[in-house]
Amino acid sequence: xxxxxxxxxxxxxxxxxxxxxxxxYSYGAxxxxxxxxxxxxxxxxxxLKYFSGDTLVQGIKGFEAEFKRSQSSFNLRKPSVHWSDAxxxxxxxxxxxxxxxxxxxxxxxxxxx
Amino acid sequence: xxxxxxxxxxxxxxTGQSMTLQCAQDMNHEYMSWYRQDPGMGLRxxxxxxxxxxxxxxxVPNGYNVSRSTTEDFPLRLLSAAPSQTSVxxxxxxYAPHNEQFxxxxxxxxxx
Numbered sequence: 001x002x003x004x005x006x007x008x009x010x011x012x013x014x015x016x017x018x019x020x021x022x023x024x025y026s027y028g029a030x031x032x033x034x035x036x037x038x039x040x041x042x043x044x045x046x047x048l049k050y051f052s053g054d055t056l057v058q059g060i061k062g063f064e065a066e067f068k069r070s071q072s073s074f075n076l077r078k079p080s081v082h083w084s085d086a087x088x089x090x091x092x093x094x095x096x097x098x099x100x101x102x103x104x105x106x107x108x109x110x111x112x113x
Numbered sequence: 114x115x116x117x118x119x120x121x122x123x124x125x126x127x128t129g130q131s132m133t134l135q136c137a138q139d140m141n142h143e144y145m146s147w148y149r150q151d152p153g154m155g156l157r158x159x160x161x162x163x164x165x166x167x168x169x170x171x172x173v174p175n176g177y178n179v180s181r182s183t184t185e186d187f188p189l190r191l192l193s194a195a196p197s198q199t200s201v202x203x204x205x206x207x208y209a210p211h212n213e214q215f216x217x218x219x220x221x222x223x224x225x
Contacts, residue, residue: 009153032211043117043203043216044156090155094211099163100171101146101205101214105155 004093006104013081014112021076021107023091031093033074035065038088038106047089050074061085086111114139119204119217126194126224134189134220136204144207145187146214149173149200156203162187163210194224 003026013019025031032051036044048059055067065076074091091104120135138145146161158171162181176198178190187206191198201221205214 006155034213043218044205044214045216046213049213096211099144099161099169099210100158101210102158103148103156105153 004091004102004104006089006091006107008107009105010108010110012110012112015083016080019076019078019081019085019109021089021091021109023074023076023104025072025074025091025093027072027093027095029096030067030069031095033065033067034092034094035059035063035074035076036090036092036103037061038090040087044090047076081109081111083111083113085109116140117204117206117215117217119202119220121220122218124220124222126191126222128195128224130194131190131192132194134191134202134204134222136187136189136217137185138187138204138206138215139185140206140215141184142206142208142215143184144210144212144214145181146171146205147177147179147187147189148203148205149198150203150219151200159189159202161210191222194222196224198222199224 005024034049035047038044048057050057050067088106090106117138143164147159148156157173160179162168204217207214
């Protein structure tokens with residue numbers, strides 16, 4: 001069965017510091033990979049996605065993610081965090097031969113001044 | 114375009130009551146889905162549809178029914194609400210199951 005693991009439930013970083021959020025998936029073949037962000041009381045917004053090709057993917061708001069097949073990982077990064085980045089971040093996978101989307105349990109990001 | 118709309122935004126039910134959560138999209142997306150979001154659980158798929166007249170179960174379908182009579186609408190029905198169904202419900206749509214999903218603003222449901 002497919003699964004998505006986000007090992008960090010909550011992360012606190014200082015404004016201006018770098019950020020890395022971890023995501024690992026379990027699936028036989030390489031699925032389609034996504035990162036979504038959810039601000040308090042809001043729906044989910046797509047940050048970036050990986051289908052194929054270049055393993056370093058650029059997204060909105062200065063985020064990027066790197067796909068590493070050998071580690072079954074798709075970690076999200078940002079070189080300098082802004083206070084407005086405080087939110088919940090979800091990694092998601094979609095098997096190319098299936099009809100379902102699978103979300104991780106999320107990582108809550110707090111940004112301190 | 115309005116995107117994905119959901120009504121109501123908030124709802125309080127008593128145990129045993131029934132209700133329908135509405136979801137509509139104006140992007141001509143074939144794929145629509147319902148999720149529930151609970152603390153520490155992420156989003157879990159309840160039901161999904163790959164087109165009008167076609168629905169299927171997701172990870173947590175028990176206690177919920179869906180139908181898809183048109184491309185635009187995908188209502189979620191709770192036939193007999195239970196406290197365990199207290200949650201935030203999100204509807205989403207996309208061109209295909211593995212494409213970017215567009216989410217509605219959510220419905221916060223409390224069952225007493």
